[in-house]
Amino acid sequence: MIIDTHCHLYVDAFDSDRTEVVERAKEAGVGAIILPGIDKENHPALMRTVKEFPHFCYPAIGLHPTSVTTDYKEELTFIEQQLKENDFLSIGEIGIDGYWSKEYMSQQQDAFVQQLEWAAQYDLPVIIHSRNAFNELFDILYHIRHLSLKGVFHAFSGSYDQYKQLQKCGAFKIGIGGVVTYKNAGLAQTVTKIDPSSLIVETDAPWLTPAPHRGKRNESSYITHIIQKISELLNIPYQQVEIFTRQNACSLFKIPYICPA
Secondary structure, three states, X not given: OEEEOOXXXXXXXXXXXXXXXXXXXXXXXXXXXXXXXXXXXXXXXXXXXXXXXXXXXXXXXXXXXXXXXXXXXXHHHHHHXXXXXXXOOEEEEEEEEOOOOOOOHHHHHHXXXXXXXXXXXXXXXXXXXXXXXXXXXXXXXXXXHHHOOEEEEOOOOOOHHHHHHHOOXXXXXXXXXXXXXXXXXXXXXXXXXXXXXXXXXXXXXXXXXXXXXOOOOOOHHHHHHHHHHHHHHHOOOHHHHHHHHHHHHHHHHOOOOOOOO
């Protein structure tokens, strides 16, 4: 049984065939999908999807760094209220993004720190997004390492040295997605060096589609290609990768009905 630890099944890219996508995922061996939050505008669709597919889709909540603008404090107020009223598997997708725009970089950092503090308060793992901002992100995590945070670096594309740096900041897993199947991406070589106990798998669907489907909309059933690539890189059986990535995901997220208590 496979856990897709990061999928945006609730976005409009799946509005025409969401049920069929779920059925294909189940046929491929997926037993659970974690839905990371983006912002309050997308939150209702996320929760509707969780309700539509109970014991299969599980919610996280967070303010994505690219959704941080001048009204970010209103967004944080919404998240704080939701954390008081509902149960979530994780706080995320949160982090810092210096790729799309650096206009709100200080606000991104402020929002990131606040959400990390809530993760510690509610004893929840975090789903972290980092793009062109590793140094800023690492400085924050290292400064608050006393919070004993746990979580995953989603769509990790960093180096092995960066992976080792992150281990100084908390109990962080590494989310491996479709990029590992891309030629010349560099991630494949990094994966061979990372301790398997740190690896979990994800799709980030509908984005970052793995080969051989690259160029098409991504979906959870394609996670098998990611597992197969890791199997080849580590020279171990496919089923062994499926087992340890599921165990790693369970140790982090404590998914009801899926993970041992």
